[in-house]
Every structure is written in structure tokens, then in C-alpha cells.
Amino acid sequence: MKRWGRRLRHLAVGVLDLPQDVVLEVPRITMIGHLQMYIENHRGVLHFSEKELRLLLTNGQLLVTGEQLVIRAILPEEILLEGRIGGVKFLEKP
Template sequence: MLKKLGQNIKNWVSNKMDLPPDVLLELPRITMIGQLHIYIENHRGLLVYSDKELRLLLKNGQLLIKGKDFVLKTMLPEEILLEGVIEHVYFVNE
């Protein structure tokens, strides 16, 4: 119940202060350009990387990206730019 109250307060503050929800709620911001680029902000770390799969830790779960010919173009503490053929993007709640 306390967790839900905190979430409601964050939503209210976000609306009143015109802040984007991803900033206040610590949600990932994902920008895709076709199937060729995906830019992810506000992640919690890289878990798995190969030329066919990328898995990132999020505040609530994980982000799984599958495809082929993956190349990490940029990797910063909370930002990643991935290039390749992106076939699937999944949110995993584990």
C-alpha cells in the first residue's frame, strides 16, 4: 500500500510540475529508428550482450532486444545506442 501511495505522489508531482514521467518514475526512454537503431536511456546496467541479443537491467525488470548483427555504438552509464537488425523488443518482469 505504501508503494502505491509513493507511486501516486510521483505521478501527481510529474503532472503538476510538467516533468516527463520517465524522469520522475525512473522509466526507460526508448527511441527506435526503424529496425536499425535503438537508443535506450535510464537503464541500470548491461546484463547480456552478443551480436544477436542485448539485455539491460531496469528499475522494474529487464529489457530484452533480439535481432542480428548487433554493434554497440555508444555505451554510457545510463545510455546505450545499439545498431543492427532489431527483430524483437521485450519487457521482462522477473
């Protein structure tokens, strides 16, 4: 049943020209160089330090690593991160 739901969502993206991030429930990430990152469609902050940000996603987690990381703004599904961003990694649900 889940497989059909996933196929229908992909079909809706193509046929109806809907934004993929909304229909597929994946994050939209906008970066300005390695100094600023804006992340939409997250489900909450799991961990934050000056070297790491871990966000809950619908299908796993997002791990952002770097130095001197600072959360400049946070809303229920959006976050603005600044600092020296060194890496971004998606951790899928097992």
C-alpha cells in the first residue's frame, strides 16, 4: 500500500506540476556558500551544538556539521543556520 502512495505522489509531481518538496515531504535546503543554510520541511531539532545540527525529517534525519554554528531563526518547519558549514548528510530510516 505504501508503494502505491509513493507512486501516486511521484505521478502528481509530474502531471500536476506540484513542487517536489511539498508532495514528497522532503526538505528544501538553500545554501549561501558555506556560511548560511535555510532548511524547510523539517519535523524538529533533535540535537544542536556549535559543531552539529541534527533535524528530524519525515523519512529519517538531516545531519549538518561545521564550526561556530548558530541558529539565527527557527519556526515549526523552517530553520536558518549560520556558521562555517562543512557537511550535510541524509540519514535514512532503516
